[in-house]
Amino acid sequence: MSLERVTRRLAAVWLALVLACLAHNAWYWGVHQGAPVTDMLAMLPRDEQRPLAGQATQALANAGARRITVLIGGGDKAQAQRAADAFLRALGDVPARHRVAYADQQAWLTLYTPVRAGLLSPQSRERLAKAPAEQLADQALAALYQPVGGPRVGAWADDPLNLFGQWLAERGQSSRVRVQDGRLMLTDPEAPDRHYALVLIELPGSGFEIGAQRALQPRLDAAAQAAQGQGARVICAGVPLFASAAAEQAEREIHTIGAGSLIGIVALTLLAFRSIRPRLLVALSMAVGLCVATSVCLLVFGQLHLVTLIFGASLLGVAENYGSNYFSARQGLQASERWVMLSRQIPIVSLAMATTVIGYALLALPPFPGLRQIAVFSAVGLVAAFVTVLWWFPLLDGAGRMAPTRFADWLGSRRALWPSLKGRGLAVLLLLSAVLAAWGASRLRVDDDIRQLQSAPPALVAQQREFTRLMQAPGLAQFFVVQGRDEQQLLEREEALTVLLRGMQLGVQAVSDWLPSQRRQHDDAELASRRAAEMRSLLADKLGQPVAAASAASASLAPQAWLASPASEPVRAQWLGRLGQGMASVVLLRGAESADTRAALATLKLDGVTWVDKVGEVSTLLGRYRELMSAVLLLGFVLTWAALVWRFGRAAWRALAPTALASVLTVALLAIGGQVLQLFHVLPLLILLGLGVDYGIFLLEQPGRAETRPFLSVTLAAASTLLSFGLLALSGTPALQAFGLTLAVGVFLAWLLTPFFLPPHA
Amino acid sequence: MKRRALLMAALPMAAHAAPDLAQAVRERLQQPEWLRGDFTQAKKVPGFAKPLVSSGNFFAARGRGVLWRTVKPFASELRLTQNEIRATQGGQTAMKLDASREPAVRVINTLMFALLNGDVSGLAELFELSGSTKGAGWQLALVPKPGALQQVLKKVGLEGDGFVRRIQLFEANGDESLIQLSNQRTDGADEPGLFQ
Numbered sequence: 001m002s003l004e005r006v007t008r009r010l011a012a013v014w015l016a017l018v019l020a021c022l023a024h025n026a027w028y029w030g031v032h033q034g035a036p037v038t039d040m041l042a043m044l045p046r047d048e049q050r051p052l053a054g055q056a057t058q059a060l061a062n063a064g065a066r067r068i069t070v071l072i073g074g075g076d077k078a079q080a081q082r083a084a085d086a087f088l089r090a091l092g093d094v095p096a097r098h099r100v101a102y103a104d105q106q107a108w109l110t111l112y113t114p115v116r117a118g119l120l121s122p123q124s125r126e127r128l129a130k131a132p133a134e135q136l137a138d139q140a141l142a143a144l145y146q147p148v149g150g151p152r153v154g155a156w157a158d159d160p161l162n163l164f165g166q167w168l169a170e171r172g173q174s175s176r177v178r179v180q181d182g183r184l185m186l187t188d189p190e191a192p193d194r195h196y197a198l199v200l201i202e203l204p205g206s207g208f209e210i211g212a213q214r215a216l217q218p219r220l221d222a223a224a225q226a227a228q229g230q231g232a233r234v235i236c237a238g239v240p241l242f243a244s245a246a247a248e249q250a251e252r253e254i255h256t257i258g259a260g261s262l263i264g265i266v267a268l269t270l271l272a273f274r275s276i277r278p279r280l281l282v283a284l285s286m287a288v289g290l291c292v293a294t295s296v297c298l299l300v301f302g303q304l305h306l307v308t309l310i311f312g313a314s315l316l317g318v319a320e321n322y323g324s325n326y327f328s329a330r331q332g333l334q335a336s337e338r339w340v341m342l343s344r345q346i347p348i349v350s351l352a353m354a355t356t357v358i359g360y361a362l363l364a365l366p367p368f369p370g371l372r373q374i375a376v377f378s379a380v381g382l383v384a385a386f387v388t389v390l391w392w393f394p395l396l397d398g399a400g401r402m403a404p405t406r407f408a409d410w411l412g413s414r415r416a417l418w419p420s421l422k423g424r425g426l427a428v429l430l431l432l433s434a435v436l437a438a439w440g441a442s443r444l445r446v447d448d449d450i451r452q453l454q455s456a457p458p459a460l461v462a463q464q465r466e467f468t469r470l471m472q473a474p475g476l477a478q479f480f481v482v483q484g485r486d487e488q489q490l491l492e493r494e495e496a497l498t499v500l501l502r503g504m505q506l507g508v509q510a511v512s513d514w515l516p517s518q519r520r521q522h523d524d525a526e527l528a529s530r531r532a533a534e535m536r537s538l539l540a541d542k543l544g545q546p547v548a549a550a551s552a553a554s555a556s557l558a559p560q561a562w563l564a565s566p567a568s569e570p571v572r573a574q575w576l577g578r579l580g581q582g583m584a585s586v587v588l589l590r591g592a593e594s595a596d597t598r599a600a601l602a603t604l605k606l607d608g609v610t611w612v613d614k615v616g617e618v619s620t621l622l623g624r625y626r627e628l629m630s631a632v633l634l635l636g637f638v639l640t641w642a643a644l645v646w647r648f649g650r651a652a653w654r655a656l657a658p659t660a661l662a663s664v665l666t667v668a669l670l671a672i673g674g675q676v677l678q679l680f681h682v683l684p685l686l687i688l689l690g691l692g693v694d695y696g697i698f699l700l701e702q703p704g705r706a707e708t709r710p711f712l713s714v715t716l717a718a719a720s721t722l723l724s725f726g727l728l729a730l731s732g733t734p735a736l737q738a739f740g741l742t743l744a745v746g747v748f749l750a751w752l753l754t755p756f757f758l759p760p761h762a
Numbered sequence: 763m764k765r766r767a768l769l770m771a772a773l774p775m776a777a778h779a780a781p782d783l784a785q786a787v788r789e790r791l792q793q794p795e796w797l798r799g800d801f802t803q804a805k806k807v808p809g810f811a812k813p814l815v816s817s818g819n820f821f822a823a824r825g826r827g828v829l830w831r832t833v834k835p836f837a838s839e840l841r842l843t844q845n846e847i848r849a850t851q852g853g854q855t856a857m858k859l860d861a862s863r864e865p866a867v868r869v870i871n872t873l874m875f876a877l878l879n880g881d882v883s884g885l886a887e888l889f890e891l892s893g894s895t896k897g898a899g900w901q902l903a904l905v906p907k908p909g910a911l912q913q914v915l916k917k918v919g920l921e922g923d924g925f926v927r928r929i930q931l932f933e934a935n936g937d938e939s940l941i942q943l944s945n946q947r948t949d950g951a952d953e954p955g956l957f958q
Contacts, residue, residue, distance in 0.1 A: 139856040142838035142849060144807065145816045147830060147874070147931070147939065155935060157809040162857075173863045181909045189862050192844075542836070548809040 003339045004394075011391040018288055018388075021295035028298055036306040053612040055579060056481045056586055063573035064476070065239050066203040068220070071186060071470060073196035074233035081183065083232030084197035090226035094219055097200040100179045107566040108168070113153060115557040116164040117528065118521030122502060123170075124163050125524060128531050136161060136531060137538040157548040160539065163528055174509055175570055176472055186470060196235075196470065203240055214244050237467035242456050249455070249732050257727050264723040271407040272716055273327060277398055282323035282720075285388040289316050293381030301373055308370065311683060312377030314739070317725055318356050318690040319385035321717045322349055325698060326393050328412075328713030332404040338394050346390065347647075352697045353386045355643050356690030359636035363686075366628045411715055412708025418755035420705075429756065433661055440668025447676045448623035450615055455733045474509045474588035477615045478598060483608040485582045487559045491517035493608045497587060500604070506597070507590025511575050515562045522556070626679040629686060633663075636689050644693070648700060654757045655696030662692055662749035669745055680738040684725070687743060691721060692750030696757070703758040711755070718751040783893055784882045787900045791880045792924050794948035797822045799925070801830075806938040820943075822878045827871060842871040866910065873911075877918070878943070880926040889918070898923045 028034040072087050073080025084098060112119065120128070128136075140160035152165045159165070172178075177198055178185050184198035203216065224234040269279035290313060297304050297312075325348075329341050360382065363375035421429060456464075480497060484490030494512040501508045516524070532550060539547045562568050563575065576584040592598060602611045637660060644652035663685050670681060695714045702710045726747065728740025802817045818833040827843035838851040847867050849857040861867040869888070876884035882902075885891065888911055889904035904918040912934070919930035929941040 135854075138836065138838075138851050141836055142832070142851050142856055144814060145803070145805065145832055145836065145838070146840045146849060147803070147941065152935065155808050156937070157807075169859070169864070176863075178866075179910070192861055192868060543810070543814070545810060545812050 068201040068238035070199040071196040071235040080197040083227040083230035087227040090223040111565040118525040119167040120524040121170040133534040278327040285385040289381035289385030292384035308373040315378035316381040321694045322389040324717040325713045352694040355640045412712035415711035420760035440671040444671040480587040509588040658753035659692030666746040684742040688746040799946035
């Protein structure tokens with residue numbers, strides 16, 4: 001059977017398969033409403049995954065995902081309130097909260113007053129346990145005679161030591177927000193004369209809906225301007241602002257980088273082939289690769305991680321080479337000659353494809369589900385794109401002769417400019433490279449901290465930082481998850497933990513501070529009433545008249561009542577409720593930012609208590625992926641070399657050395673340029689291996705300095721890669737920028753170096 | 763009832779519109795930087811048959827704070843400064859409120875100083891004022907403006923001449939205090955260490 005007939009049959013089979021994959025994709029994303037997995041920690045090996053940590057983080061994130069908090073003021077109270085009014089007027093009908101109804105203020109007292117007997121602050125508990133009765137009596141009397149005291153609820157005789165007042169005061173201190181004149185107000189902790197009014201905006205809709213956030217932005221800007229018109233500072237904070245800034249940046253970059261890249265690639269194709277068809281077909285091959293890879297991954301793994309989609313799609317970019325090679329080889333030939341050309345090209349392109357797939361498949365070796373998905377996705381996608389080039393392109397490339405353009409001829413003939421290096425020339429090149437590599441190695445810095453990848457606008461980050469300082473709110477990046485078989489065991493375990501944490505001088509925000517366990521309420525009520533009884537006769541003696549007994553209060557606070565009351569709102573998000581086999585809650589911390597503290601907390605061992613450090617864990621994960629990918633990269637070089645030896649024998653090094661050199665020089669140049677290396681610098685090196693070795697293979701197959709087509713193919717492929725991935729170096733998103741920069745430098749170097757390594761006597 | 767009685771008592775005196783009243787009281791009062799004096803306090807607390815009587819002395823320094831030193835029947839100190847309220851007995855801290863954590867501390871301190879000094883403009887920020895003057899004497903009835911203060915105080919009565927002589931406090935929890943101030947001096951030496 002002729003190659004043409006075989007190809008036609010295979011093309012039909014392939015069409016059926018691709019259509020099936022397309023239908024599968026349409027069903028999964030459209031009908032099934034599937035969504036990519038976004039939790040980074042799902043990329044960990046299965047036995048290291050902690051679903052609990054993920055769920056807790058998710059619950060906390062959901063609680064704040066739709067809220068924007070605005071602080072307005074910076075001067076005296078009246079100014080803050082005036083500016084807040086101006087802000088709210090300009091905000092219009094956006095639902096915002098800035099006042100607290102009197103009834104809500106009373107909700108606290110309604111909930112806690114009947115159960116006050118069992119509520120003791122840690123300081124009161126300690127004092128009651130240790131202080132002599134005489135001292136307690138004196139304290140009670142002094143408070144009785146003083147013109148002002150701490151906040152007190154009810155009659156002195158019911159609570160001579162004002163234990164309930166102290167408990168309430170301590171609850172109040174867990175937040176810096178105060179209700180003043182019915183408004184939510186805040187005072188600068190370092191400047192007591194600076195006041196801020198607080199406005200809470202709760203976005204409509206669910207989760208991370210960018211639409212609602214972006215619609216709000218102009219209103220928010222106008223409102224901020226109105227408040228600033230009153231001479232006030234405006235500090236905005238909240239997840240939606242970051243999401244909307246990220247979306248805005250992505251959109252801007254799609255408009256600039258994306259458009260620039262598209263125009264460049266189209267112009268290049270038109271110049272080289274005087275037709276847009278090659279570009280469309282190359283795009284088609286990649287689209288087929290993406291579609292088939294997605295389907296296969298979904299069938300194999302049952303789901304698709306967002307990271308797989310992003311990394312896998314990037315790795316697929318190597319497929320550019322196959323289409324580019326096809327059209328460069330086809331140029332200047334009659335339509336009838338394409339089959340002869342194809343039969344000559346198949347082994348070359350197959351080798352190019354195989355060397356790349358080897359590298360990608362190696363990603364499946366480490367026991368990381370994320371890497372396995374990426375390996376399957378990119379390998380399958382690459383093969384699919386390759387097959388599309390091989391089976392569809394000959395049928396779709398148009399009838400007739402593709403006349404060589406002047407530009408293509410000119411470009412191809414530039415090959416002659418490169419001398420083949422040998423002996424001394426090679427030695428000089430290697431020496432120069434060694435010097436650069438040594439310089440780079442001396443400046444090499446590696447940091448996997450996920451915060452390096454943060455790309456929010458500096459103004460927004462500064463506002464968030466100031467907001468955190470003013471609010472002194474606990475951090476959400478690190479926390480404890482506490483579990484118990486039921487509510488009471490959970491609360492008791494929390495109490496054991498918080499005692500320990502307070503001993504470490506950490507600020508703690510825990511549900512059990514607001515809802516003590518039954519056991520603690522019982523113990524505290526007993527302690528307080530025992531000491532009160534001891535005190536009573538002493539007080540009567542000192543006062544010279546009888547003291548009324550405290551009215552008996554014996555009710556205790558139950559979780560249901562607490563959850564149902566508006567008073568639980570400040571910490572309700574920390575109550576996770578039923579999770580897995582039992583109940584769970586989150587304990588938040590202030591002042592746990594230092595690495596030493598976090599390390600100490602990570603080693604705490606208590607029943608049912610789990611330390612969660614999302615930032616640390618994701619950073620560690622990135623670091624492990626970086627190390628694994630580096631190892632895979634080295635192994636990839638070795639295996640690729642083996643494949644090249646099989647084809648080229650002793651000349652194999654000529655195809656591989658330029659890419660190896662380009663990789664080393666790229667890392668060196670990045671280090672010299674001050675880049676701090678992380679995963680997103682290593683991943684493109686793996687792509688570079690696939691791309692660069694292809695250049696070597698294509699050129700080594702026809703190494704003569706007079707051969708124009710291989711060089712045309714390689715140059716067009718490299719230029720397209722620079723225009724697509726390379727332009728990402730201009731992105732404001734650090735991960736994309738690192739990726740683009742590495743690939744741009746690497747691909748340029750690989751393209752530049754490869755012709756030098758071709759044999760001189762071809 | 764009580765309020766009406768107070769108004770009746772005020773009838774024979776010259777009644778003023780609020781801005782005039784503030785001006786009139788201010789004209790009669792001394793406005794010292796540094797004031798010291800003695801006090802007697804009689805406090806009626808629900809649950810006690812007899813009023814609780816205490817006495818001692820006080821210092822009030824403008825912009826710095828107030829020291830309330832009870833001598834009888836028990837020695838104790840209450841110190842209100844810009845940054846905190848601290849109660850001590852026998853050198854031991856019995857209660858402490860921090861202004862950086864509890865902004866209300868500033869309000870309480872302003873109030874205490876204003877009451878002892880008869881600082882009308884300070885009081886006018888927190889209360890609705892009414893009252894009258896007669897010769898060198900004056901009296902004020904203070905009702906808290908809507909807000910947090912209303913939850914603590916029902917009303918305050920203030921009387922005096924060149925100094926504040928009588929303060930009546932009606933607290934929201936039912937406690938009533940009558941504080942009589944005497945022997946006020948503005949000439950005493952400044953004691954800068956007092957409010958450190």
